[in-house]
Amino acid sequence: MDAEPYYGPDFGLLRGRDPEVARVLVDELDRLGDGVQLIASENFASPAVLAALGSTLTNKYAEGYPGRRYYPGCEVVDRAERLAVDRARRLFGAQHVNVQPYSGATANLAAYAALLQPGDTVLAMALPHGGHLTHGSRLNFSGRWFDVVSYGVRRDTELIDYDEVRELALRHQPKMIICGATSYPREIDFAAFRGIADEVGAWLLADVAHTAGLMAGGVLPSAVPYADVVTFTTHKGLRGPRGGGVMCTRELAPRIDRAVFPFVQGGPLMHVVAAKAVAFGEALRPSFGEYARRVAENARVLADALAAEGMRPVSGGTDSHLALMDLRETGVSGAVAERRCAAAGITLNRNMIPYDPEPSAVTSGIRVGTPCVTTQGMGAEQMKEVASLVARAVREPGAVTRVRRRVRELARAHQIYPREL
Numbered sequence: 078m079d080a081e082p083y084y085g086p087d088f089g090l091l092r093g094r095d096p097e098v099a100r101v102l103v104d105e106l107d108r109l110g111d112g113v114q115l116i117a118s119e120n121f122a123s124p125a126v127l128a129a130l131g132s133t134l135t136n137k138y139a140e141g142y143p144g145r146r147y148y149p150g151c152e153v154v155d156r157a158e159r160l161a162v163d164r165a166r167r168l169f170g171a172q173h174v175n176v177q178p179y180s181g182a183t184a185n186l187a188a189y190a191a192l193l194q195p196g197d198t199v200l201a202m203a204l205p206h207g208g209h210l211t212h213g214s215r216l217n218f219s220g221r222w223f224d225v226v227s228y229g230v231r232r233d234t235e236l237i238d239y240d241e242v243r244e245l246a247l248r249h250q251p252k253m254i255i256c257g258a259t260s261y262p263r264e265i266d267f268a269a270f271r272g273i274a275d276e277v278g279a280w281l282l283a284d285v286a287h288t289a290g291l292m293a294g295g296v297l298p299s300a301v302p303y304a305d306v307v308t309f310t311t312h313k314g315l316r317g318p319r320g321g322g323v324m325c326t327r328e329l330a331p332r333i334d335r336a337v338f339p340f341v342q343g344g345p346l347m348h349v350v351a352a353k354a355v356a357f358g359e360a361l362r363p364s365f366g367e368y369a370r371r372v373a374e375n376a377r378v379l380a381d382a383l384a385a386e387g388m389r390p391v392s393g394g395t396d397s398h399l400a401l402m403d404l405r406e407t408g409v410s411g412a413v414a415e416r417r418c419a420a421a422g423i424t425l426n427r428n429m430i431p432y433d434p435e436p437s438a439v440t441s442g443i444r445v446g447t448p449c450v451t452t453q454g455m456g457a458e459q460m461k462e463v464a465s466l467v468a469r470a471v472r473e474p475g476a477v478t479r480v481r482r483r484v485r486e487l488a489r490a491h492q493i494y495p496r497e498l
């Protein structure tokens with residue numbers, strides 16, 4: 078355990094050439110190695126993914142698509158993109174995949190651009206109920222350039238209100254309906270959304286940024302058979318490089334491809350595309366299905382254990398990698414809980430709960446996710462301990478030093494990037 082951890086490809090060279098930046102890498106790995114990461118949208122990419130990211134493919138301009146680029150000399154990088162596309166298609170059973178989006182947000186922008194005109198009506202999940210900024214926030218292109226109507230969850234069950242979705246769809250006749258969320262712990266009924274979209278003649282966009290890994294691993298049902306377009310990220314549950322992707326039917330492929338490039342983006346990040354190919358290859362292995370099952374199992378155990386500590390899991394539990402905990406019984410706000418946990422070395426975020434009486438800077442809840450800790454090899458036993466450490470950090474600020482010490486021990490016993498990887 079005393080061997081130097083894995084800082085990334087050719088770290089020694091960086092340390093020699095630029096000690097200031099090298100120090101940032103060391104300090105960040107120390108931060109991760111000393112703490113417990115419960116941010117639901119984060120994960121730890123493999124050294125193979127990091128190696129592709131740190132490669133010379135970053136140098137190549139390859140505007141366009143394999144076999145039809147705007148620049149010569151792309152025949153080699155074309156192979157990386159073809160590998161990424163073929164593997165993603167196999168992984169998700171999709172007819173067409175575009176692997177060039179720089180992020181989940183640009184993947185969504187491309188999906189809007191392919192299917193809509195500015196001013197069109199979109200029906201999407203409300204942000205305070207779990208939706209994403211790109212699903213209609215005023216601060217985002219989606220809320221500025223489109224007429225967004227929002228659906229939410231029911232007050233009693235805290236599950237998506239499919240009756241409300243249908244009513245709003247019939248009343249507002251949206252051109253596109255979006256399902257998929259950023260802090261919704263439950264399975265989404267894609268077939269129900271498909272039925273509503275068909276009833277009003279709307280496109281259905283499934284944004285599975287958070288759950289693509291669980292979908293690939295067979296833990297959650299796939300949106301691919303139901304949605305016209307599926308957008309995803311590669312760095313969350315999928316455990317790949319930071320980036321996005323778009324899947325669609327064969328018919329929509331030309332529209333999606335033209336929307337990603339040249340409408341939304343310029344040259345693709347070919348080193349990231351190669352790293353996506355590596356990550357899809359990893360996700361195709363049976364061990365990834367096992368990983369996905371453990372992520373969901375850990376989330377269930379963590380949510381139950383936090384419930385036993387007096388926090389209430391929104392919707393009563395989770396089907397996925399994340400849980401949303403209502404802290405009102407503890408008398409501590411989401412913001413204070415976030416700060417106290419951070420002081421104890423536990424990284425999690427405050428989060429609005431449905432119908433939250435507090436503003437977004439305060440909130441009544443926290444969001445916890447298990448992709449990172451599961452990648453580190455933690456299981457049910459560790460989740461129970463993490464829950465008790467979270468509860469102590471939240472309730473007993475005076476115990477912060479003792480909690481911090483135990484968090485560090487736990488993290489060090491489950492190193493992320495040890496030398497032997």
Ligand SMILES: *Cc1c(COP(=O)(O)O)cnc(C)c1O
Pocket residue numbers: 118179180181182183185208209211257258259284285286287310320321
């Ligand atoms: C994370 C997320 C995105 C955006 O991904 P970025 O890579 O951060 O741009 C989009 N949609 C949903 C639902 C997300 O959770």
